[in-house]
Structures are given as structure tokens and as C-alpha cells.
Amino acid sequence: MTDDKDVLRDVWFGRIPTCFTLYQDEITEREAEPYYLLLPRISYLTLVTDKVKKHFQKVMRQEEVSEIWFEYEGTPLKWHYPIGLLFDLHASNTALPWSITVHFKNFPEKDLLHCHSKDVIEAHFMACIKEADALKHKSQVINEMQKKDHKQLWMGLQNDKFEQFWAINRKLMEYPPEDNGFRYIPFRIYQATTERPFIQKLFRPIASGGQLHTLGDLLKDVCPSAVTPEDGEQKNQVMIHGIEPMLETPIQWLSEHMSYPDNFLHISIIPRPTD
Amino acid sequence: VSCSMAGEEDFFLEEKRFKQCCEDFVKHSQQIGDGWEWRTNKDLGDGYLSKTHFQVRNRHIPPDLKEKTDDNTEQMLFAHIEEPLDDSEATGVFSTEEVVRYEYHVLYSSSYQVPVLYFRACFLDGRPLTLDEIWGSVHASYQDRLQAGPWDTITQQEHPILGQPFFVLHPCRTNEFISAVLGGSQEHHRHTNYIILWLSTVGPVVGLNLPLSYAKLAPEQSTDADL
Numbered sequence: 001m002t003d004d005k006d007v008l009r010d011v012w013f014g015r016i017p018t019c020f021t022l023y024q025d026e027i028t029e030r031e032a033e034p035y036y037l038l039l040p041r042i043s044y045l046t047l048v049t050d051k052v053k054k055h056f057q058k059v060m061r062q063e064e065v066s067e068i069w070f071e072y073e074g075t076p077l078k079w080h081y082p083i084g085l086l087f088d089l090h091a092s093n094t095a096l097p098w099s100i101t102v103h104f105k106n107f108p109e110k111d112l113l114h115c116h117s118k119d120v121i122e123a124h125f126m127a128c129i130k131e132a133d134a135l136k137h138k139s140q141v142i143n144e145m146q147k148k149d150h151k152q153l154w155m156g157l158q159n160d161k162f163e164q165f166w167a168i169n170r171k172l173m174e175y176p177p178e179d180n181g182f183r184y185i186p187f188r189i190y191q192a193t194t195e196r197p198f199i200q201k202l203f204r205p206i207a208s209g210g211q212l213h214t215l216g217d218l219l220k221d222v223c224p225s226a227v228t229p230e231d232g233e234q235k236n237q238v239m240i241h242g243i244e245p246m247l248e249t250p251i252q253w254l255s256e257h258m259s260y261p262d263n264f265l266h267i268s269i270i271p272r273p274t275d
Numbered sequence: 276v277s278c279s280m281a282g283e284e285d286f287f288l289e290e291k292r293f294k295q296c297c298e299d300f301v302k303h304s305q306q307i308g309d310g311w312e313w314r315t316n317k318d319l320g321d322g323y324l325s326k327t328h329f330q331v332r333n334r335h336i337p338p339d340l341k342e343k344t345d346d347n348t349e350q351m352l353f354a355h356i357e358e359p360l361d362d363s364e365a366t367g368v369f370s371t372e373e374v375v376r377y378e379y380h381v382l383y384s385s386s387y388q389v390p391v392l393y394f395r396a397c398f399l400d401g402r403p404l405t406l407d408e409i410w411g412s413v414h415a416s417y418q419d420r421l422q423a424g425p426w427d428t429i430t431q432q433e434h435p436i437l438g439q440p441f442f443v444l445h446p447c448r449t450n451e452f453i454s455a456v457l458g459g460s461q462e463h464h465r466h467t468n469y470i471i472l473w474l475s476t477v478g479p480v481v482g483l484n485l486p487l488s489y490a491k492l493a494p495e496q497s498t499d500a501d502l
Contacts, residue, residue: 080433109403113431113440123430127445131386186386196318197438202385 007257011241012162014041016087017097020052023071026104028059036097040160041084041241042261044125045070045077046115047158056102064104069112071101076111080124082260088239088268089190122154125262129153132186132263133172135202136255141172157261165261172263173256180212181205181252187265189223199223205252215254216247226269239268287388288469290321296470297324297381300489307488316436323393323436324381324470330482332373332412374399375412379483381470382435384446390470392477393434393441406431409442409481417480429481444477 015038022032035055039048046068053068070077072090077100081089091098107114115121129150133142142150149168156165175182185205188198201222205213219227219238226236227247237244240258251265259265288296297313301324304311315322380393396404396412404412409429432443468489475485 078433110439113433114406120430124432127430127432134386194318195438196316196436197433198435199319200385200435 004253004257008166009162011258012042012165012261014084014241015039016041016083019097019099020049020056020070020102021099022056022059023101023103026056026060026102027064029061030059032056032059039083039098041082041087043083043157043160044081044121045079045083045086047118047121048083052102056104060104066104067107067114067116069103069107071103072099076108078112079115079121080113082262082266084241084260085190085266085268088242089192089270092239092242092268092270093273118158122158125154125157126150128262128264129172132259135184135186136172136182136263137175138183141174145171153261169261169263179206180210182255185218185251185255185265186259186263187218187251187255187267189219189226189267189269191223191226191269193271203251205250205255212250212252214247215245215249215251218251219247223269233272235272236269237272239270240265288383288390289388290383290385292469293383293390294322296468299468300324300470303489307486309486321383321436323383325379326483327376327378330375330377332375375404377482379478379481380434380441381474387446389446390473391446392444392474392481392483393432394444394481394483395439395441406442413481414479442481444481 018037018039020035020037022028026032033055035052037049037052039045049068049070057065070079072086075090077086077090087098113120113124130139130142133139145168152164152168155161156168182205184202187203188200190198199222203213203218203221207213215238216227227234227238238247240254245254245258255265301311301313303309304326309326310328311324311326313322314325375396375398377394377396382391382393383389384391396409398404406429413429429442429444431440433439434441471485471489474483475489478484
């Protein structure tokens with residue numbers, strides 16, 4: 001039988017082949033070649049694109065370069081969302097490689113958070129982990145950890161070190177033996193068609209009778225319009241890390257095995273391709 | 276820096292009570308013309324408090340004023356402007372670039388079960404304030420706390436309902452100081468308007484002050500059986 005731990009590795013090492021192209025209106029001293037990169041699904045754009053920045057800055061004048069930002073088909077990409085989420089939400093049913101446009105001017109202040117240094121990414125990442133633990137354990141586990149443990153989570157992510165990360169993260173995935181799961185499940189549901197960026201609510205993994213709640217139960221409770229069958233067919237796909245888990249999957253299991261490093265389940269609701 | 280541990284002493288706010296406190300708060304705001312309103316999100320039925328006002332950031336503070344601590348000084352630092360400035364007020368004392376439009380939102384965090392203060396600020400020409408400018412405008416009394424842990428205090432985040440960048444005062448430590456202020460059991464303070472208590476404590480950090488009349492707000496209704 002496949003070990004559940006293999007799922008953890010598959011999630012961690014997921015990659016998306018991406019082609020970065022400089023926006024045509026950026027002013028260059030010579031032609032800018034596209035830059036190809038395998039992006040880690042579990043990381044953040046501004047954390048893994050130093051080489052992309054260097055590549056394009058080589059053909060630009062210093063004064064033409066300010067804060068880098070990324071866009072896909074006219075939509076500014078939120079660097080504070082994990083890369084895998086951005087891809088699933090915006091481009092999962094399109095041909096690879098994922099084509100992202102790189103900008104160095106006209107930062108969209110109304111759409112994107114600034115990211116002037118890695119400290120900003122670390123602060124955001126740690127804030128998500130803390131919020132997830134507030135939901136799972138009333139913050140008890142994260143608070144019991146030392147500062148160096150918190151640092152290890154961040155360094156594990158930054159340096160793509162699975163073992164280093166999970167040495168600490170496994171504690172965030174435990175629960176008291178008398179319980180059968182976390183207090184509440186950290187999750188966010190995203191749908192590109194809505195104005196609201198995501199849905200997040202309190203949801204218990206165990207029903208009052210002791211049964212395990214499923215992914216389907218979560219969706220029915222929090223986002224019923226997404227999964228109501230129309231004419232007997234599912235209009236939408238429910239996607240996590242590029243796959244559609246069965247709706248019968250216990251949400252506790254999904255939380256333990258398919259959360260992102262920030263300890264949240266980031267779930268995309270996307271239109272099912274019609275072909 | 277980590278969040279306080281949950282315990283019996285902690286004063287959590289349930290979402291229903293949050294909405295009720297906000298309703299009472301808006302009613303009083305309307306009575307005194309303080310400009311707060313409630314906005315509902317049609318998708319999920321949740322919502323938030325909202326208020327916009329203009330402030331003048333006076334950079335030319337004479338050195339001796341910094342020594343004073345009475346209310347008059349606060350008036351100088353953050354002149355609260357309801358009407359647009361006319362020319363006679365604008366010349367000689369303030370320049371238009373120093374007028375800042377602040378938009379404050381109070382949202383509920385189900386993860387921490389506390390209210391959270393979101394805000395954004397821009398100059399009259401539309402230029403948004405940077406995080407550094409926001410940190411710089413934090414009231415002098417709170418600068419030490421801010422310097423000790425800026426990333427745990429005010430950061431830029433995505434507004435969970437609007438999806439746009441806002442600055443946020445971290446909810447992490449809210450329970451710590453609310454518990455300290457209330458000092459008693461939840462039962463003893465069940466009639467307190469949590470929003471007024473909380474906002475009057477955190478608001479001044481970012482230039483938001485509540486008129487004293489909010490303190491006179493009628494307590495929430497209760498039956499004699501509850502007492």
C-alpha cells in the first residue's frame with residue numbers, strides 16, 4: 001500500500017514549467033530572450049524568481065527598473081498566493097509551459113501587495129502558519145515552539161529542504177489522542193469568477209456523531225453553488241495541487257497531507273473544460 | 276513573537292456578538308455624525324464597518340510641542356477634517372500633499388475570534404502611502420512597540436472581502452490587552468460593547484480616535500435572569 005508520506009513528497013516536489021517573457025513596453029537596450037524555469041508549486045513567485053529578475057535586468061537600464069511584478073493574460077499575479085494555487089486557478093487547463101509576463105514599471109497598487117524584500121515573504125508565510133495553528137490547536141503548538149523552530153520552517157521552504165521543513169511541521173499536524181482531528185480545518189476556497197478573493201469559514205473535521213467530514217461536506221456547507229450538479233453534470237472542477245481529490249475524501253486527511261507549507265488547504269473551483 | 280495562548284481568561288468575541296456590537300456602534304455613530312457605516316457582502320452575508328476621513332499630517336512640529344502630552348497636542352498632530360480645506364486654511368500652514376485620506380474597515384476574524392482593523396491611506400493626488408510612511412505616522416507613544424516588532428504590528432495584507440491591498444493592525448495580541456483592560460470574567464463584562472472598547476484602544480495607534488460620547492452607549496439588553 002502506498003505510504004501516506006509519499007503524498008507529502010509528491011506535494012512538496014510538484015513543479016510547473018514556466019516561460020517568463022518581458023512585457024513588450026518595457027524599455028530595453030537589446031532584445032530580451034524569454035526565460036524558462038520550473039516553478040515549485042508550494043513556493044511563492046517573489047521567492048523563486050531572482051534568476052528571472054537578473055536575466056531581464058541585464059538588458060535594461062538601471063533607471064527603468066523598479067519593483068518586479070508578474071501578470072498572466074492581463075491579470076496581475078498575487079505573489080502572496082502559492083504558485084500552485086495561481087496556476088490551478090488561472091491556467092490549469094491551458095497548454096504548458098505556463099506563460100507569465102514580467103513587468104518592472106507601473107506597479108498595480110490597487111491589486112498587488114508590495115514585496116520589497118524576502119522579509120516580507122517570511123512575515124506573510126509565518127502569519128499564515130500562525131493563523132492555521134490558531135484554527136487547529138488554538139495556537140498552542142506554534143506558541144510552544146522556539147523561535148529557531150519557526151525559522152526552520154521558513155528556511156526549509158526557502159531552500160527547498162523537505163526533511164528540514166517536516167521535522168518541525170509534523171508537530172503542527174498532530175492532535176491529542178482523545179480527539180480525532182484538528183479543532184477546525186485551515187482552508188480557503190478560491191473562484192476566479194467571484195469578486196470576493198476567497199471563502200474561509202470555521203469548519204470542524206469531525207461531526208458531532210464522530211464521523212469524519214469529507215471534502216464534499218465542506219463544499220456543501222461553505223460553497224454549495226460550486227458543486228451543485230446542473231443537468232446531472234458537474235459544472236466545476238474542485239482542484240488541489242493540480243488534481244481533483246474525490247469528494248468522499250476525509251477533510252482531516254486532506255488537511256494533514258495536502259496542505260501547502262503554510263498549513264492551509266488552498267482549493268480552486270474552476271470551470272470544467274467542455275471538450 | 277507569537278500569539279497569546281487561549282485560556283479561560285481570554286475574551287473571545289463570537290461572530291453574532293460582533294455583528295450586534297457593530298449594529299449598536301453604527302446607530303450611535305449616526306446619532307453623532309461620526310461617519311461609520313456597515314457594508315454587507317452579498318455572497319456570504321458577512322460584512323464590515325467602514326469609515327473614511329481626511330487627516331492632515333503636520334511635519335513642522337516645533338520641538339517644544341513634542342514634550343507636551345495633553346489633548347491639544349493630539350489636535351495639532353492629527354487635525355481631523357470633515358470638510359474639504361478651503362484656500363484660506365490651506366496656505367501658510369499645510370500643503371496639499373500632507374492631506375491624507377484614510378479609510379478604516381473593521382472586519383471579523385473567525386480564526387482568532389476578534390475584530391481586526393484594516394486601513395488604507397493615500398494623498399489627495401491618489402498616491403498611496405508606503406508601509407514605511409505608515410510606520411512613520413504611527414503615534415509617538417507606540418513607536419517603541421512598533422520598532423520592537425514592526426512585522427508583528429502593521430503589515431500590508433489582502434482585504435479578505437475586497438481583495439485589495441490594505442494595511443492591517445495584527446490581531447494576534449488583541450486578546451492579551453483586551454483581557455488586561457477588562458480584568459474580570461466574561462460574565463462581568465457581557466454588557467460592554469466590545470467594538471467600542473477595542474477600537475478606542477487600537478484606533479489611536481493609527482490615527483483613529485473615537486469621540487468620548489461612545490462611552491455613554493447604552494449597554495446591550497439583557498434579561499434579569501442573566502444577572
